[in-house]
Amino acid sequence: MTLARLTAYKDEQLGSPEQGGAIRQASGQSLNRAITAAEETLIGRQFPDGHWCFELEGDCTITAEYILMLHFMGELDAELEGKMVRYLRARQDPEHGGWPLYFGGHFDLSCSVKAYFALKLAGADPGEPAMVAAREAILAHGGAAKTNVFTRFLLAQYGQIPWRGVPMVPAEIVLLPTWFPFHLSKVSYWSRTVMVPLSILYTLRARARNPKRIGIRELFTTPPERERDYFPVWSWRNRVFLTLERTGALAEPLIPKRVRERAVHRAAHWFIERLNGENGLGGIFPAMVYAYEALSHLGYDRAHPYRIQAGRALRHLVVDRGEEAYCQPCLSPVWDTALACHALTESAGGRPPAAAVRGMDWLKARQVVGTEGDWRADNPRLTGGGWFFQYDNAHYPDLDDTAMVAGLLNRSGDSDRHEAQVEHAVQWVVGMQSSNGGFGAFNADNTRYYLNEIPFADHGALLDPPTSDVTARCLGLLAQVSHPGCDDALRRSLAFLKDAQEPEGPWFGRWGTNYIYGTWSVLEALAEAGVDMNQDWIQRAVRWLKTVQRPDGGWGEENDSYFRPERSRHARRSTSFQTAWALLGLLAAGRGHSTAVRAGVDYLLATQEPDGTWRDPWFTAPGFPRVFHLKYHGYTHYFPLLALARYRSHTGRGA
Known part of the structure; x- marks a missing residue:
C-alpha cells in the first residue's frame, strides 16, 4: 500500500469541513423523531439477557x-x-x-x-x-x-x-x-x-x-548493544x-x-x-x-x-x-449498560422502559458485596458494594461504575426493590473517599506521587489519585440518598471539586476527553447536590463551555488537549458525544433555553444518521493521558440520546 492510498481512511472518516453545517431548527416534531430513532437503535443493540456492550x-x-x-x-x-x-x-x-x-x-x-x-x-x-x-x-x-x-x-x-x-x-x-x-x-x-x-x-x-x-x-540509530542512553531523566x-x-x-x-x-x-x-x-x-x-x-x-x-x-x-x-x-484493551458491558439505561429512562420521562428494567436486572446481579478485592488493603473493615467495569472483575470494582449504576437503580422509580443494592454501594463509596475529599477510580489515597519518578513509571500513570470526574459521579450518588456519613462526604467532595477547578472555569477529565467531559461531570453533580448554580465559580464553568462552542453549534475537543491544554479550543470538528456532554452540563446549570443549548441541539439533529445514531472518528477518552487512548463506540449511541431527551424534559419541547 502506498502512502498516497493511506490517506483514504482519514479522508473517509473526516468528511468535508462543511459536514454538519446545515443546521435545522429543533422543532418538537423533529426532536421527537430523533429521540425515537435513537431509542430504537439503542434497544436494537441490547443483548437478549438485557445488557449492552459496544466496541471499545x-x-x-x-x-x-x-x-x-x-x-x-x-x-x-x-x-x-x-x-x-x-x-x-x-x-x-x-x-x-x-x-x-x-x-x-x-x-x-x-x-x-x-x-x-x-x-x-x-x-x-x-x-x-x-x-x-x-x-x-x-x-x-x-x-x-x-x-x-x-x-x-x-x-x-x-x-x-x-x-x-x-x-x-x-x-x-x-x-x-x-x-x-x-x-x-x-x-x-x-x-x-x-x-x-x-x-x-x-x-x-x-x-x-x-x-x-x-x-x-534497522530501527536503531546506535547498535543496541552499544547504546548507553536507554533511560531519559525527567x-x-x-x-x-x-x-x-x-x-x-x-x-x-x-x-x-x-x-x-x-x-x-x-x-x-x-x-x-x-x-x-x-x-x-x-x-x-x-x-x-x-x-x-x-x-x-x-x-x-x-x-x-x-x-x-x-x-x-x-x-x-x-x-x-x-x-x-x-x-480491544478491555470490555465495557457494565459501563455501557448503565449509560444505555440512563438514556432510555430519561427519554421515557424518568420511568424506565422494559429494556432499561432488563438492563438494571442484569446489572444488579454483578454487584460485588463481599470482602474480596485489593481495595481492602487500606480498608480492611469496609464491606464491599461496588460494580466492576467488565463482565467480571471482582477483585477490582471501581467507584465510577458503582456510582453510575447505584444512581440509576436509586432513580428507577422502584427504590424499594433496589434498596439493598444501593445501600451497599453508598456504604462502600463513603468508605472509599480519599483524605482530600476526592475519589479515585479504584483506591483511596493512592497518592504517593514520588512513585511516578521511578524509572518504570515513564508513562506517569503508576497511581490512581482522586479526580474531578469520579468525585463528581460519587457526589451525584451521595446527594440522592440518606446515609450516615453522607453529609460529611458531600461537604468534603464539594471542597475538593472547588479546589480542582481550572482557573478559566473547566475541570480536567481523567476518564473522558477532556475538559468538556470533566466540566459536564461536575456541573451535573453540583445540580444533583442542590448547589446554587448561580455562584460565580460555577458560572465561570458555564461561560467556558459557551466560549468553546464551535460555529456549527456543536462542541469538540481532541486528545491533543492532554498534551497542551490550550488545544481544547482548537478542535478540527465537533463531535456528537462532546456536544452531548456540553449540553448536559449547560442543562444542569439551568441554561436549557439559551441560544447555545438550542444551537447544540440543532447540531445533533442535523448530524444524526438515518439509522438513528451518530458517527464520529475521534477517540473519546484516555486510558492513560498522553500514553494510551480509547474510542468508546457506545458514546455516539447513548450520550446524544440522553442530551436530547433531557433537553426535551427540561424545556417541554416535543411534548
Missing part, C-alpha cells in the same frame, strides 16, 4: 501487541494476523509516516515501533514505501532505543536490546513489606496487575519464541531513583537462589489467584498478555486450564470485522 477500540499499540504476542508464544494464526495487518496498515498516518495514539493525532514513537515490528513479523517487506516511511519517521525521532518502558521490555524479550535497557522489576517486589517506599498496595490496580506477571518475565529473562527469527535492528527525583535502581540492577546477581525462587512462586500465586477465568487478569489486555506469557515460562503447558482460560480471555477481546480485525 484502543490505539494501534494493542493490536500490534496481539500480533507480537502470537509470535512470542509461537501460536501463529495467519488468517487473524492478516486481518490485523490490514487494520494497522489502514491507520498508518500518511503525513508523518507512523502511527498516532488516537485518530488524527501526532506521531508516537512507541506505537510506531510496535506497529512496524508487528507488520514485519507478519511478512511485510521492509522495502515497501509504507514501511520505509515508518522506518524513516522512527529514526528521525531517535529510534527504537528511545521508546517507552513497556516497548523496551518487549524488545528485550525479543532479543532486540539487552536487558540492561529496561528498568529492574524483579519478582522480589512481592516480598517487600508494606512500610517499604514501594509496595504493590501503593500503586494503582492496573499497575499491580501488569507489574506482577511482568516481574516474572523479567526475573526469568523470558525470551520470545519468534519462530521466524525476525528482528528490527526530574532530579527521577535521577536519584535511577541511580538507586541501576545500582540495584548491578547487585541483582547477588540475590540468593532460595529468595529468588520464593519470590517467583509468590508472584505466580498472586496473579493466578486473580486470573479471573476467561475474563482475564484485571480485565485489561496488558495484564492479560503478560499473565499468558508468564504462565508459559512458568511451565504450564497449552492444555493446562490456566493457559486455556488466559488464552480465551485474550481472544474474547478480538473484534473481527471481516476484512479487518483488531484487539
Whole structure:
C-alpha cells in the first residue's frame, strides 16, 4: 500500500469541513423523531439477557501487541494476523509516516515501533514505501532505543536490546513489606496487575519464541548493544531513583537462589489467584498478555486450564470485522449498560422502559458485596458494594461504575426493590473517599506521587489519585440518598471539586476527553447536590463551555488537549458525544433555553444518521493521558440520546 492510498481512511472518516453545517431548527416534531430513532437503535443493540456492550477500540499499540504476542508464544494464526495487518496498515498516518495514539493525532514513537515490528513479523517487506516511511519517521525521532518502558521490555524479550535497557522489576517486589517506599498496595490496580506477571518475565529473562527469527535492528540509530542512553531523566527525583535502581540492577546477581525462587512462586500465586477465568487478569489486555506469557515460562503447558482460560480471555477481546480485525484493551458491558439505561429512562420521562428494567436486572446481579478485592488493603473493615467495569472483575470494582449504576437503580422509580443494592454501594463509596475529599477510580489515597519518578513509571500513570470526574459521579450518588456519613462526604467532595477547578472555569477529565467531559461531570453533580448554580465559580464553568462552542453549534475537543491544554479550543470538528456532554452540563446549570443549548441541539439533529445514531472518528477518552487512548463506540449511541431527551424534559419541547 502506498502512502498516497493511506490517506483514504482519514479522508473517509473526516468528511468535508462543511459536514454538519446545515443546521435545522429543533422543532418538537423533529426532536421527537430523533429521540425515537435513537431509542430504537439503542434497544436494537441490547443483548437478549438485557445488557449492552459496544466496541471499545484502543490505539494501534494493542493490536500490534496481539500480533507480537502470537509470535512470542509461537501460536501463529495467519488468517487473524492478516486481518490485523490490514487494520494497522489502514491507520498508518500518511503525513508523518507512523502511527498516532488516537485518530488524527501526532506521531508516537512507541506505537510506531510496535506497529512496524508487528507488520514485519507478519511478512511485510521492509522495502515497501509504507514501511520505509515508518522506518524513516522512527529514526528521525531517535529510534527504537528511545521508546517507552513497556516497548523496551518487549524488545528485550525479543532479543532486540539487552536487558540492561529496561528498568529492574524483579519478582522480589512481592516480598517487600508494606512500610517499604514501594509496595504493590501503593500503586494503582492496573499497575499491580501488569507489574506482577511482568516481574516474572523479567526475573526469568523470558525470551520470545519468534519462530521466524525476525528482528528490527534497522530501527536503531546506535547498535543496541552499544547504546548507553536507554533511560531519559525527567526530574532530579527521577535521577536519584535511577541511580538507586541501576545500582540495584548491578547487585541483582547477588540475590540468593532460595529468595529468588520464593519470590517467583509468590508472584505466580498472586496473579493466578486473580486470573479471573476467561475474563482475564484485571480485565485489561496488558495484564492479560503478560499473565499468558508468564504462565508459559512458568511451565504450564497449552492444555493446562490456566493457559486455556488466559488464552480465551485474550481472544474474547478480538473484534473481527471481516476484512479487518483488531484487539480491544478491555470490555465495557457494565459501563455501557448503565449509560444505555440512563438514556432510555430519561427519554421515557424518568420511568424506565422494559429494556432499561432488563438492563438494571442484569446489572444488579454483578454487584460485588463481599470482602474480596485489593481495595481492602487500606480498608480492611469496609464491606464491599461496588460494580466492576467488565463482565467480571471482582477483585477490582471501581467507584465510577458503582456510582453510575447505584444512581440509576436509586432513580428507577422502584427504590424499594433496589434498596439493598444501593445501600451497599453508598456504604462502600463513603468508605472509599480519599483524605482530600476526592475519589479515585479504584483506591483511596493512592497518592504517593514520588512513585511516578521511578524509572518504570515513564508513562506517569503508576497511581490512581482522586479526580474531578469520579468525585463528581460519587457526589451525584451521595446527594440522592440518606446515609450516615453522607453529609460529611458531600461537604468534603464539594471542597475538593472547588479546589480542582481550572482557573478559566473547566475541570480536567481523567476518564473522558477532556475538559468538556470533566466540566459536564461536575456541573451535573453540583445540580444533583442542590448547589446554587448561580455562584460565580460555577458560572465561570458555564461561560467556558459557551466560549468553546464551535460555529456549527456543536462542541469538540481532541486528545491533543492532554498534551497542551490550550488545544481544547482548537478542535478540527465537533463531535456528537462532546456536544452531548456540553449540553448536559449547560442543562444542569439551568441554561436549557439559551441560544447555545438550542444551537447544540440543532447540531445533533442535523448530524444524526438515518439509522438513528451518530458517527464520529475521534477517540473519546484516555486510558492513560498522553500514553494510551480509547474510542468508546457506545458514546455516539447513548450520550446524544440522553442530551436530547433531557433537553426535551427540561424545556417541554416535543411534548
